[in-house]
Amino acid sequence: MFVPELDGEHKEIFVALDDLQTALAGGGDIRPHTAHLTDCIVDHFAHEERLMRAARYGSLTWHKQQHIAARRRVVEFLQRLEQGDTGAGPELVEYLSNWLHGHTRLADRMMGAFLRNQRRGLWKLTFQAGTRPADACDWVDSKGDRFKPTSKA
Ligand SMILES: [Fe+2]
Ligand SMILES: [Fe+2]
Numbered sequence: 001m002f003v004p005e006l007d008g009e010h011k012e013i014f015v016a017l018d019d020l021q022t023a024l025a026g027g028g029d030i031r032p033h034t035a036h037l038t039d040c041i042v043d044h045f046a047h048e049e050r051l052m053r054a055a056r057y058g059s060l061t062w063h064k065q066q067h068i069a070a071r072r073r074v075v076e077f078l079q080r081l082e083q084g085d086t087g088a089g090p091e092l093v094e095y096l097s098n099w100l101h102g103h104t105r106l107a108d109r110m111m112g113a114f115l116r117n118q119r120r121g122l123w124k125l126t127f128q129a130g131t132r133p134a135d136a137c138d139w140v141d142s143k144g145d146r147f148k149p150t151s152k153a
Pocket of ligand 2: 044048
């Protein structure tokens with residue numbers, strides 16, 4: 001995708017998924033692993049949604065719906081695990097790895113292309129128009145949060 005902060009999070013999620021799979025095979029307590037995986041996913045979805053919102057991305061709703069659907073499925077698997085249904089563990093791993101591959105290949109890639117183009121575009125606009133960046137656009141830090149740059153450099 002080449003949006004470095006998001007690519008790093010994707011890697012983190014795949015590592016967490018691998019760790020869960022290893023824990024499932026080992027037969028130990030999987031709760032720390034499901035909790036960590038869930039944290040990674042929830043934070044990552046929120047991060048992407050902040051970036052898309054800040055960039056006024058046209059397909060935000062479509063993309064966010066996919067996040068919501070996946071999150072709902074994950075919660076269902078976790079509830080089954082809580083109820084002692086051990087089959088839900090491997091099913092969660094299988095569901096999520098399939099979903100992530102599909103989602104990162106299409107929806108995240110489209111978003112990444114848009115964000116990259118927009119970041120380039122904003123710089124061009126700023127320089128060509130001679131507008132102060134503070135007036136030309138919203139400033140978004142690496143976490144996707146808006147901030148006000150100080151006007152005097
Ligand atoms: Fe996404
Ligand atoms: Fe993603």
